[in-house]
Amino acid sequence: MTSNGYLRYVAVGDSQTEGVGDGDDVQGLRGWADRLAELVARESPGLLYANLAVRGRLAEQVRAGQLAPALALRPNLATVVAGLNDVLRPRFDADEVAGHLEAMFAALTAQGARVATVTFPDIGRIAPPARPLAPRIVALNARIREAAGRHGVAVADSWPYPAVTDPRMWSADRLHASPRGHALIAAAVAHALDLPGADDGWTRPLPPGAVPRTGLRAVGAELRWAGAFLGPWIVRRVRGRSSGDGRQAKRPALLPVTALADGPY
Structure with a gap:
C-alpha cells in the first residue's frame, strides 16, 4: 500500500x-x-x-489453482475465503483445510500484501x-482465527452476529448470499480492513421482517427447497461432479474498477 491507497486487489x-x-x-455476477x-x-x-474465484472449489483446489496466479499479479490487497465446500463434504479435516488457507495467508503476506479473510456463519x-x-x-x-493471527x-468474524444468518441475507438456495448479503460481507471485510468510512453497522440486527412460516407452510417450504436445491446438489456429489466443472475465473486479469449502484444491506 502507498500513501495513495491500495493499487492492486486480487480475490x-x-x-461466494x-x-x-x-x-x-x-x-453477470457482482458479489461481495x-x-x-x-x-x-x-x-x-x-x-x-482481479477475481480468480471459481465456484465449487475446495480449499486445496483454491490453493493449487489460484495462489500462483494471484502471486504473479503482485497484489498489495488480497482476500482469501474458502473452506465451506469442504465443510459440506462427507470427509472433513479442519486442520487440513486451515492448513491450505494458512499457506495462502503466508505466501501473500510474505510478498507484501494486506490480506483479509472471513469466518463462516452457522449455516444450520x-x-x-x-x-x-x-x-x-x-x-x-x-x-482460521489462529492462522490469521x-x-x-484481517478477519471479518461473521459467526457471532445474527444479521449474518437473517434469511434476507441469503438467496433461495440458502448456500449463497443474496445481493443484500453480499453487500453485508463487503461491509464486514471493509470494516476488518479499517477502510475509511467503514464501521460496525453490519453487525447490528436487521429491522423486523416478514413473520416466519410455521406449521404446514414451513414444511412445504422445506420440501420445495429440498427438491429445487438439495436434491440436485446431492446428485452432483454422487456423480462426482462440481458446479465449477469447466469454469474459469470471471476476472483473471487486473482491470480498473467500474462502480455499480450500491445496494443497502
Whole structure:
C-alpha cells in the first residue's frame, strides 16, 4: 500500500467470492469481492482488481489453482475465503483445510500484501438440515482465527452476529448470499480492513421482517427447497461432479474498477 491507497486487489476463493447469488451467469455476477473493490476504489481511484474465484472449489483446489496466479499479479490487497465446500463434504479435516488457507495467508503476506479473510456463519440457522455441521464450522473458524493471527491477516468474524444468518441475507438456495448479503460481507471485510468510512453497522440486527412460516407452510417450504436445491446438489456429489466443472475465473486479469449502484444491506 502507498500513501495513495491500495493499487492492486486480487480475490481468491469459491462461489461466494465469485459472486453467486448476486446477479446471474447471463447478466453477470457482482458479489461481495466486486463490492469491496468498489469501496476500496473510492479512496484509491486507480485501483486494479482481479477475481480468480471459481465456484465449487475446495480449499486445496483454491490453493493449487489460484495462489500462483494471484502471486504473479503482485497484489498489495488480497482476500482469501474458502473452506465451506469442504465443510459440506462427507470427509472433513479442519486442520487440513486451515492448513491450505494458512499457506495462502503466508505466501501473500510474505510478498507484501494486506490480506483479509472471513469466518463462516452457522449455516444450520439458514438451512435446518445443515445443523449437524455446526461443530465443523466452529472448529474451522477457530483455526482460521489462529492462522490469521500468525500472519497479520484481517478477519471479518461473521459467526457471532445474527444479521449474518437473517434469511434476507441469503438467496433461495440458502448456500449463497443474496445481493443484500453480499453487500453485508463487503461491509464486514471493509470494516476488518479499517477502510475509511467503514464501521460496525453490519453487525447490528436487521429491522423486523416478514413473520416466519410455521406449521404446514414451513414444511412445504422445506420440501420445495429440498427438491429445487438439495436434491440436485446431492446428485452432483454422487456423480462426482462440481458446479465449477469447466469454469474459469470471471476476472483473471487486473482491470480498473467500474462502480455499480450500491445496494443497502
